[in-house]
Amino acid sequence: MTKLTNVTYDELSIGQTASFSKTFTEDLLVLFAEVSGDVNPVHLDAEFAATTFFKERIAHGAWTASIVSGAIALEMPGPGSIYLKQDLTFTRPVKVNDIITVNLEILEKTDKSKAVLIKCEAVNQDGKTVAVGTAKVKAPTEKLVLDRPSLPVISIASNS
Amino acid sequence: MTKLTNVTYDELSIGQTASFSKTFTEDLLVLFAEVSGDVNPVHLDAEFAATTFFKERIAHGAWTASIVSGAIALEMPGPGSIYLKQDLTFTRPVKVNDIITVNLEILEKTDKSKAVLIKCEAVNQDGKTVAVGTAKVKAPTEKLVLDRPSLPVISIASNS
Numbered sequence: 001m002t003k004l005t006n007v008t009y010d011e012l013s014i015g016q017t018a019s020f021s022k023t024f025t026e027d028l029l030v031l032f033a034e035v036s037g038d039v040n041p042v043h044l045d046a047e048f049a050a051t052t053f054f055k056e057r058i059a060h061g062a063w064t065a066s067i068v069s070g071a072i073a074l075e076m077p078g079p080g081s082i083y084l085k086q087d088l089t090f091t092r093p094v095k096v097n098d099i100i101t102v103n104l105e106i107l108e109k110t111d112k113s114k115a116v117l118i119k120c121e122a123v124n125q126d127g128k129t130v131a132v133g134t135a136k137v138k139a140p141t142e143k144l145v146l147d148r149p150s151l152p153v154i155s156i157a158s159n160s
Numbered sequence: 161m162t163k164l165t166n167v168t169y170d171e172l173s174i175g176q177t178a179s180f181s182k183t184f185t186e187d188l189l190v191l192f193a194e195v196s197g198d199v200n201p202v203h204l205d206a207e208f209a210a211t212t213f214f215k216e217r218i219a220h221g222a223w224t225a226s227i228v229s230g231a232i233a234l235e236m237p238g239p240g241s242i243y244l245k246q247d248l249t250f251t252r253p254v255k256v257n258d259i260i261t262v263n264l265e266i267l268e269k270t271d272k273s274k275a276v277l278i279k280c281e282a283v284n285q286d287g288k289t290v291a292v293g294t295a296k297v298k299a300p301t302e303k304l305v306l307d308r309p310s311l312p313v314i315s316i317a318s319n320s
Contacts, residue, residue: 004199004200004201020197022197028194028195030311030312030314031191031194031195031314032195032226033309033311034188034191034311034314035188035191035192035195035223035226036223036226036227036229036230037180037182037227037230037234038226038229038230038233038234039164039234039308039309039310039311040164040233040234040239041164041239041306041307041309042239042240044309044311045306045307045309048306052240053242060226060229060233061229061243061246062222062225062226062228062229062230062243062246063195063196063226065222065225065226065229065246066192066195066196066198066220066222066223066225066226067196067197068222069196069198069220069221069222069225070196070197070198070222071197073198073200073220074197074198074199074200079200079201079202080202080212082213083221083222083250084249084250085247085248085249085250086221086222086225086246086247086248086250087245087246087247087248087293088245088246088247089244089245090243090244090245090246133247146201146205146208147201147205148199149193149199149201149204149205150199151190151193151194151199151204152190152316152317152318153316153317154190154191154194154314154315154316154317155314155315155316155317156312156313156314156315157312157313157314157315158312
């Protein structure tokens with residue numbers, strides 16, 4: 001079983017970086033529509049999406065926000081982090097099958113609260129920024145090494 | 161087939177409100193872990209979660225952010241909106257099976273860019289605020305009435 005570990009407040013330094021990537025597949029887009037409740041046709045209906053400003057289906061902006069939080073929760077600081085605040089500006093659309101990489105960088109540390117300010121930038125496979133902002137996170141003070149939970153198999157019926 | 165409609169920039173007024181609710185079920189939590197990549201045990205492992213600050217499993221903060229975006233995309237302004245920016249402060253944990261309601265309120269309109277600033281507050285079934293912030297959205301200028309896309313059936317294998 002793979003392990004998850006964290007970077008404690010004391011181990012974090014200004015300028016420290018981490019990254020996390022995910023492919024925005026068709027199947028995951030359907031799951032995101034289900035969990036967010038956002039069934040907007042610009043995400044789900046190719047014919048309608050072709051008539052919009054974007055010319056084709058786009059992934060939900062909040063999905064990019066979700067993998068930013070995934071990067072924080074798994075990579076830096078990782079397990080034991082408490083998510084306090086997030087701001088994100090969406091600068092470019094994400095298309096189906098784009099590979100999005102979240103790059104994190106520690107900007108500030110606040111010793112009293114053990115909070116860190118993290119720069120968050122999401123870029124696509126062409127290196128173009130799709131979202132940028134900052135997160136404020138209470139970093140863990142204790143080192144954790146945990147079993148990585150495995151998710152059950154998820155199946156999506158073919159939409160005929 | 162149910163229809164989706166929007167509120168155009170011209171139809172929106174300062175102080176206008178809308179809301180949107182979702183129950184944070186166990187099954188949806190698994191889907192959120194899959195789409196965000198965030199398999200942190202605090203969300204998925206009851207035994208580990210009992211040892212944390214939260215004492216029990218909590219839902220992903222970014223999931224609350226996702227239904228905020230769902231409220232904007234479906235309710236106000238609705239289809240045709242372009243999501244420009246979101247900030248959210250997470251004020252309380254969301255537990256499995258909480259019913260979260262997102263309340264939106266138009267704070268500002270900017271005629272030149274057709275952008276609106278929206279206050280976003282997510283509250284639980286006890287009326288306690290779990291997240292609060294603002295969204296900046298380019299509102300649609302054209303009235304749309306669209307068929308609501310239906311999602312395929314999603315199944316989750318029992319985790320034995």
